[in-house]
Amino acid sequence: MIRKIGKLTAATALALGLSGPAWAQVEVEWWDFLGGGDGVRMKALIGQFNEEHPDIQINGTTLEWGLPFYTKVRTSVAVGQGPDIMTYHLSRLPLALEEGVLSPISEADLETAGISTGDFFPASIAAASSEDGALMAVPFDIxxxxxxxxxxxxxxxxxxxxxxxxxxxxxxxxxxxxxxxxxxxxxxxxxxxxxxxxxxxxxxxxxxxxxxxxxxxxxxxxxxxxxxxxxxxxxxxxxxxxxxxxxxxxxxxxxxxxxxxxxxxxxxxxxxxxxxxxxxxxxxxxxxxxxxxxxxxxxxxxxxxxxDSHAFAIPNDPDMDAETRDAVLTVIGWMEKHSLDWAGAGHIPAYKPTVDSDAYGALQPNATYASLAGNAxxxxxxxxxxxxxxxxxxxxxxxxxxxxxxxxxxxxxxxxxxxxxxxxx
CATH class of the missing domain: 3.40.190.10 (Periplasmic binding protein-like II)
Structure with missing residues (x-):
């Protein structure tokens, strides 16, 4: 679900450093299952994204990890009450394909997000794809x-x-x-x-x-x-x-x-x-x-x-309009490009430019065990x-x-x- 929040006044837009016509703010409904240190880091990323994007605001909800999360996703998507974006374990992808709860992610979608499949470790892309090669989620980590x-x-x-x-x-x-x-x-x-x-x-x-x-x-x-x-x-x-x-x-x-x-x-x-x-x-x-x-x-x-991989997935919602989808893809691309902060939780970013960066190379012991991405x-x-x-x-x-x-x-x-x-x- 995504909701437009009235238009900002011209004065407000200028105060925010925005130019052009009055901006409409959209709210992106986000579900995750991230507790503990993972949850703290993700909430910080969401907060940073919201600060940098006055036109898109993420409303995050954290649900119970495991079977309760996936049961709620299945039932909510079936009645058209799912989120706009959600975290997803790639190990659950085969069951998601059977249930039909995910929307395929096209090359055009990736372009909107400012990323490509070549930016990710092959094992994670394979795990995020259907048997016929359709990308069903965007990996965030290994x-x-x-x-x-x-x-x-x-x-x-x-x-x-x-x-x-x-x-x-x-x-x-x-x-x-x-x-x-x-x-x-x-x-x-x-x-x-x-x-x-x-x-x-x-x-x-x-x-x-x-x-x-x-x-x-x-x-x-x-x-x-x-x-x-x-x-x-x-x-x-x-x-x-x-x-x-x-x-x-x-x-x-x-x-x-x-x-x-x-x-x-x-x-x-x-x-x-x-x-x-x-x-x-x-x-x-x-x-x-x-x-x-x-x-x-x-x-x-x-x-x-x-x-396994935490990934970003888009629920299968036939009523999602192009503006909604573009906002969600903007969120996904931004998160991938800021995945160094997520690496602080110990995870190996699935986004290779982060792993190849000097900043990640200085992160220990993460950089030492990053080799396992090739043996996942x-x-x-x-x-x-x-x-x-x-x-x-x-x-x-x-x-x-x-x-x-x-x-x-x-x-x-x-x-x-x-x-x-x-x-x-």
């Missing part, structure tokens, strides 16, 4: 898991190079050796991540699967061929670490973060969005050690890291995948229990294949 590590603890070991980056982690055995060393040296939970299920376990599992060149979905079949064995192997790796006391038992998300910040874990695998947490603790002098973050090491056949492994393109999807349920009900020894890795993989395949048939 957010992935990274490996946070205790530099102080690793100082002088074989796993830290002269620049303070992780090194010597080229296989599962290498990683196990580091974690075993940490266990022997007083770290109770050497590698922490969210092990109770949900997002954290999925992200590590999917990274290990993709590093084997494994695929969750192939031509509509779940874990086809030797992908089933690769999935079982990924689960077994985590289960073996848990059995050896190298990862925590049933750690909730917040607990997994606290294990690292509290000095009980030497490594922590989590999303880039926790960078501000550890920076804030460093500034407050409450962390007690030097930390950094690198791309998740390549431990198997190929580099791969679970990733997005969720499978399917209605059963993505944020708050049936795959997440399978993680809760099957993968996490197998990691904790309640069923075998082979049985968990086989049952996951059966359950998810039934949803596709």
């Amino acid at each position: 957010h992935a898991i990274v490996t946070y590590y205790n530099r102080t603890a690793l100082e002088g070991t074989e796993w830290l190079d002269a620049d303070g980056n992780l090194t010597g982690l080229n296989s599962i055995d290498d990683m196990t050796a580091l974690l075993t060393w940490a266990k022997d040296n007083g770290f109770s939970d050497p590698l922490s991540f969210q092990t109770e299920g949900g997002g954290g376990t999925w992200r590590v599992f999917y990274t290990l699967l993709r590093q084997q060149n494994g695929e969750m979905l192939t031509d509509g079949e779940v874990l086809a061929g030797d992908n089933l064995d690769k999935a079982a192997n990924a689960i077994k790796i985590m289960a073996d670490w848990r059995a050896a006391g190298l990862i925590p038992e049933q750690a909730a998300y917040e607990a997994s973060v606290a294990l690292f910040s509290g000095g009980k874990s030497v490594l922590h695998i989590n999303g880039v969005w926790e960078v501000p947490t550890f920076k804030d603790q460093t500034e407050a002098d409450t962390l007690g050690f030097d930390w950094f973050a690198n791309e998740v090491p390549q431990l198997m056949d190929q580099p791969a890291t679970w990733a 492994a997005f969720d499978p393109r399917s209605k059963i995948a993505g944020v708050a999807s049936p795959i997440y349920d399978a993680v809760d009900n099957l993968i996490a229990p197998a990691v904790h020894g309640f069923l075998s890795a082979d049985d968990a993989a086989a049952e996951m294949k059966a359950q998810l395949q039934a949803l596709l048939n």
Whole structure:
């Protein structure tokens, strides 16, 4: 929805530094799901945009993350009561295509926004496009898991190079050796991540699967061929670490973060969005050690890291007029060109000119792990995948229990294949 707010008087227009005929102000209704540090940064960007654009004003609304957000989008767009622009996880794009809730974004639209597909990392554009190549959203970032590590603890070991980056982690055995060393040296939970299920376990599992060149979905079949064995192997790796006391038992998300910040874990695998947490603790002098973050090491056949993208999407509203759409596209283009501020939340901007800038190069540890943009492994393109999807349920009900020894890795993989395949048939 967009509403024109009366015309400014000539005197007001001149006071604002505007010239020409009286200006009409338009309001853009904006929905997002951004809380915490993400929300603070986005609200600041919206405020800056509004200050710089007296003719376009964004009215931002933040809704509950996950399934509630996407349910509201689906129902609101269906009755013509959706926003003018919204944030969207690209992992949810396949389901959005099935529901018909998004409006395609044309080359002409991109020109209006002052951007082009060549300005973005190819993996994010692929994730934002339909199977026939139509662009359905504009990527804003690539957010992935990274490996946070205790530099102080690793100082002088074989796993830290002269620049303070992780090194010597080229296989599962290498990683196990580091974690075993940490266990022997007083770290109770050497590698922490969210092990109770949900997002954290999925992200590590999917990274290990993709590093084997494994695929969750192939031509509509779940874990086809030797992908089933690769999935079982990924689960077994985590289960073996848990059995050896190298990862925590049933750690909730917040607990997994606290294990690292509290000095009980030497490594922590989590999303880039926790960078501000550890920076804030460093500034407050409450962390007690030097930390950094690198791309998740390549431990198997190929580099791969679970990733998703926040993107900007336009709801499928046949009544949206050209003026409304142009205003929305102006917002999108401006946000992309100011994505350095968004990078402060730890995210890698999807807009390559920002990543290529000197200012981004000086942003650490972000610039060091930006290499993962070339190895981003997005969720499978399917209605059963993505944020708050049936795959997440399978993680809760099957993968996490197998990691904790309640069923075998082979049985968990086989049952996951059966359950998810039934949803596709």
